[in-house]
Amino acid sequence: MILEEIGRPYDPAPLDFKNNAQYEPGYVAINPKSKVPALLRDDGTLLTEYPVIAMWLAKTNPQAGLVPVDLEGETRCAEFLDYVCGTVHPQGFTRQSRPNRFALRAEDEPAVVAQGRELAVKYMNVIDSGWRGDTWVLPGGYSIADSALFFIEHWAARRFNIPLPPRLATHFAAMLARPAVKRTLELEGLPT
Incomplete structure (x- = not known):
């Protein structure tokens, strides 16, 4: 993307x-x-x-113009990337898609999936309640932080049937309207 x-x-x-x-x-x-x-x-x-x-x-x-040029903006962008990639993705979504990585026994996998879903909802609500920007994640406009958020929104909405909180739903719709996102989804063979 x-x-x-x-x-x-x-x-x-x-x-x-x-x-x-x-x-x-x-x-x-x-x-x-x-x-x-x-x-x-x-x-x-x-x-x-x-x-x-x-x-x-x-x-x-x-x-x-995909990363803020000021130190505070770049720092907030890096912080957001780390949260999405280091916490939300593995704890919220990998638990749902690959529960065998978290469970010692096959019979424990449904609990791991349920925990992943619960964590995904919690983390997305944290993002929603701490929203700093308008349509985009950061106040300075569209950035690489938006691309990171999009992949978890996409998984939530299209793969795991998890409702998006209000700001994330608005963001997801705005992302789907971007030509680069449309081209990427087409390249991946996913619906736009």
Whole structure:
């Protein structure tokens, strides 16, 4: 989505997580962490972890205006990225999609899923109640923080049937209207 926003050419390489393609030797040779996203830069070096990739893309493409230029704004953007990627995603949504990672026994998995759903709702309400911007996450306008929020909104609304709190619902609708988001969803084979 960020590459679409900045208009930078790229070659997507989607992975089939349902068939554990992230553990295949070809991908592990590129990214031993067996995670996505991963960005192979023009100089041949690899960047991993969404907050790092997002910040690097934003800072190396300042014309796109995807990260605040002031220290407080950049700090709040990094804080939001960390919360979404380090807390909301793994605790709220990975528990629901991969409960076996959190349960010692198969019979405990439904409780893990229920806990994930409860946490996802709680975390999204925390985001909603602490909303700093107007339509976008940050007061300065659209940023990489919005792209991070979108992926959990998308999972909540379209995958797990979790109602979005009011500000997140408004944000989700605004994101779906962005041309870069539409192109990204189409590329991923997801409904726009």
